[in-house]
Amino acid sequence: MTRFNALKTPLIVLALALLILVPADLTGFGIPWGGLKRYGIYILSLWLVTSIAAMGVNLIVGYAGQETLAQAAFLGIGAFTSALLLKAGYPFFVVFLLAGALAFLVGIVLGFPALRVQKHYLAFVTLAFTVFMWLVIRNEDWLTGGVSGMDVKRPVILGVSTKPGLTFYYLILAMTAVLTFALRWILNSPWGRAFTALRENPIRAESLGIDVRTYILLAFAIGSAYGGFAGALYAPLVEFIDPAPFALGPSLLFMLMVVVGGAGSFAGPFIGAAVAVLLPEWLRFAEGLYLIIFSVIVMLMMALCPTGIVGLIERIFTPARRPHADDKGPVLKEAK
Amino acid sequence: MADFLQLLIAGIATGAIYALAAIGFTLLWQTSQTINFAQGEFVMLPAFFALAAMKWGGAPFWLACLVAVAMSLLILGVAFKGLIVDPLIKHGAMPLVISTIGLSIFLKDGVKDAYSAEAQPFPAIFPDRLIEILGVKVSLAQIGVLIIAFGVIFVLQWFLGGTRIGRQMQATAQNPTVARILGVPVERMILYTFLINAALAAMASLLISPIYLAKFSSGETLGMAAFVAAIVGGFNQVRGAIAGGIIVGVLDNMAAVYVSTAYRQAVPLVLLVLIILFRPQGLLGRKEERAV
Numbered sequence: 105m106t107r108f109n110a111l112k113t114p115l116i117v118l119a120l121a122l123l124i125l126v127p128a129d130l131t132g133f134g135i136p137w138g139g140l141k142r143y144g145i146y147i148l149s150l151w152l153v154t155s156i157a158a159m160g161v162n163l164i165v166g167y168a169g170q171e172t173l174a175q176a177a178f179l180g181i182g183a184f185t186s187a188l189l190l191k192a193g194y195p196f197f198v199v200f201l202l203a204g205a206l207a208f209l210v211g212i213v214l215g216f217p218a219l220r221v222q223k224h225y226l227a228f229v230t231l232a233f234t235v236f237m238w239l240v241i242r243n244e245d246w247l248t249g250g251v252s253g254m255d256v257k258r259p260v261i262l263g264v265s266t267k268p269g270l271t272f273y274y275l276i277l278a279m280t281a282v283l284t285f286a287l288r289w290i291l292n293s294p295w296g297r298a299f300t301a302l303r304e305n306p307i308r309a310e311s312l313g314i315d316v317r318t319y320i321l322l323a324f325a326i327g328s329a330y331g332g333f334a335g336a337l338y339a340p341l342v343e344f345i346d347p348a349p350f351a352l353g354p355s356l357l358f359m360l361m362v363v364v365g366g367a368g369s370f371a372g373p374f375i376g377a378a379v380a381v382l383l384p385e386w387l388r389f390a391e392g393l394y395l396i397i398f399s400v401i402v403m404l405m406m407a408l409c410p411t412g413i414v415g416l417i418e419r420i421f422t423p424a425r426r427p428h429a430d431d432k433g434p435v436l437k438e439a440k
Numbered sequence: 441m442a443d444f445l446q447l448l449i450a451g452i453a454t455g456a457i458y459a460l461a462a463i464g465f466t467l468l469w470q471t472s473q474t475i476n477f478a479q480g481e482f483v484m485l486p487a488f489f490a491l492a493a494m495k496w497g498g499a500p501f502w503l504a505c506l507v508a509v510a511m512s513l514l515i516l517g518v519a520f521k522g523l524i525v526d527p528l529i530k531h532g533a534m535p536l537v538i539s540t541i542g543l544s545i546f547l548k549d550g551v552k553d554a555y556s557a558e559a560q561p562f563p564a565i566f567p568d569r570l571i572e573i574l575g576v577k578v579s580l581a582q583i584g585v586l587i588i589a590f591g592v593i594f595v596l597q598w599f600l601g602g603t604r605i606g607r608q609m610q611a612t613a614q615n616p617t618v619a620r621i622l623g624v625p626v627e628r629m630i631l632y633t634f635l636i637n638a639a640l641a642a643m644a645s646l647l648i649s650p651i652y653l654a655k656f657s658s659g660e661t662l663g664m665a666a667f668v669a670a671i672v673g674g675f676n677q678v679r680g681a682i683a684g685g686i687i688v689g690v691l692d693n694m695a696a697v698y699v700s701t702a703y704r705q706a707v708p709l710v711l712l713v714l715i716i717l718f719r720p721q722g723l724l725g726r727k728e729e730r731a732v
Binding site for chain 1: 477524534535538542543545549552553660664667706709710713
């Protein structure tokens with residue numbers, strides 16, 4: 105146990121409290137805080153949605169030790185499923201579950217190549233899948249609206265309209281919390297431990313009786329489902345979707361934010377998503393230069409601390425005298 | 441039939457350029473296990489070195505081309521190895537992959553901000569005049585591209601197989617530890633690989649930019665083509681990358697006419713997935729033996 109670990113539970117409670125209170129107008133309770141403005145709430149919502157998708161990537165990359173460059177495609181599957189079904193008048197929670205389920209099924213199909221090929225080849229297969237999905241979204245106008253995109257209405261849930269930004273934010277926060285604890289539960293279950301065993305040493309895992317094939321497929325399917333869930337929230341959040349956010353570039357970005365945040369650590373995706381979503385806002389003064397600054401930060405980060413920001417924080421909080429066996433690193437440290 | 445032959449020749453010409461980029465890609469992979477996600481941007485950039493030399497330095501075209509090659513060797517070769525690959529390689533593949541993704545964003549947006557976001561016309565080395573051979577219309581530019589690209593490939597093959605340094609480079613690629621024991625200066629050989637990759641990227645850039653214009657974002661398509669070419673041909677074989685490049689170039693041109701323009705990009709990708717699933721070592725590649 106490091107000092108960092110001892111702080112974990114209070115930190116999570118504090119973070120959750122802040123996420124609930126900060127965007128809200130608290131002046132009615134005698135606290136001089138007017139809450140976040142519309143745009144601030146939108147950015148915070150976007151960060152949570154991005155975190156959900158990044159959690160899925162983290163399961164596949166950080167825990168199961170596979171590679172995926174397809175998360176933006178699954179975000180797209182979720183987004184268009186929810187856009188089309190919401191328009192057809194289905195209730196939100198049904199739509200949300202269906203979006204996740206569809207991504208889960210496609211994830212299983214995409215996971216099959218993972219059984220045959222290793223590592224980087226898998227990245228290439230998922231890369232091809234992303235480009236293919238993007239082409240479909242762009243070209244099949246009758247379904248997706250093509251390059252001109254389609255409008256999405258925010259849903260009405262149990263008679264409550266989620267049109268106001270703050271209401272929809274709380275919906276997203278609730279879904280994020282549910283998905284976060286679900287993933288935590290999965291990872292602490294025997295299943296989750298099998299994922300980690302798979303990453304550490306697939307051959308040994310197999311010899312211990314773990315059905316490697318099933319677990320790789322499961323990791324892929326669950327991780328992809330998180331992409332689908334995120335997409336189902338993303339479409340009504342931005343209220344308009346076109347092919348751009350589901351292209352290859354954003355898919356690479358998901359991978360990038362997970363590794364920069366800290367692959368294989370639970371907080372990693374949230375921190376990585378914060379870097380990818382919030383940093384551009386802080387770098388607004390630099391206008392067009394923001395991507396350049398962002399990419400330099402990423403390259404420096406990888407050179408100085410390849411275990412990501414979480415690794416950096418843990419290094420600071422861990423007493424230096426114990427070069428203990430690191431249980432978080434192997435994905436990154438494993439020699440070529 | 442004449443149309444088909446014309447498409448075939450155009451496809452082989454672009455394919456030969458893709459092959460240049462794909463060879464560099466496989467060489468880096470073989471000698472240093474570097475998967476360069478910025479390879480497309482490496483092909484995009486040298487054209488802008490040349491354009492910048494002409495615009496701001498007032499250099500004539502031939503000098504600008506030399507400047508482009510020299511800058512590529514320096515920046516895409518020496519600096520890329522020293523600043524990005526060397527500090528990261530010891531941490532394994534993943535941080536390096538992420539870093540080259542970062543690098544590709546950096547180069548793309550750097551060019552966009554420093555030069556222009558618009559597609560730039562690029563002077564052609566050969567005149568674009570059509571000649572007719574046996575009823576098939578071929579442009580001189582295509583023939584020029586074919587001659588240069590295959591000339592470069594031929595010289596490279598001779599260098600790798602026929603010279604002492606080339607054979608030392610191959611030894612380094614096959615087994616660095618044994619190569620070191622045998623007295624091969626492994627570090628220097630790896631540097632040579634990066635220089636060759638940079639030179640090939642520069643050649644590809646100067647050849648493809650007159651055809652597709654020089655644009656900051658063109659690295660995405662070029663990188664994808666190089667990627668697919670390298671894997672289809674065989675990740676660990678130079679001649680695989682050549683075959684892969686030509687296959688991708690021809691498929692690309694044929695698909696636009698015979699399949700659909702909308703799904704043109706998907707055709708090489710379908711090939712990629714089929715190859716990965718059923719012949720992961722590539723058409724001409726050897727199986728990689730892996731230690732447990």
